[in-house]
Amino acid sequence: MKCTFCGKEMEKGTGKLVVKADGKILSFCKSKCEKNSIIRNPRRVAWTEVFKEQKQTKKV
């Protein structure tokens, strides 16, 4: 399972699962990711996989 926010692979039994009211399941590898997901867009946060992928896509 991957962290919803930073996109890093996390081991089973680690991190935190959050079920939203609309049924979506979010997984976070650490509380830092959980907090940031509420206030920030992962595409604008330099340490997320989404941000890195976005950067790579722009280059191509």
Ligand SMILES: [Zn+2]
């Ligand atoms: Zn994370």
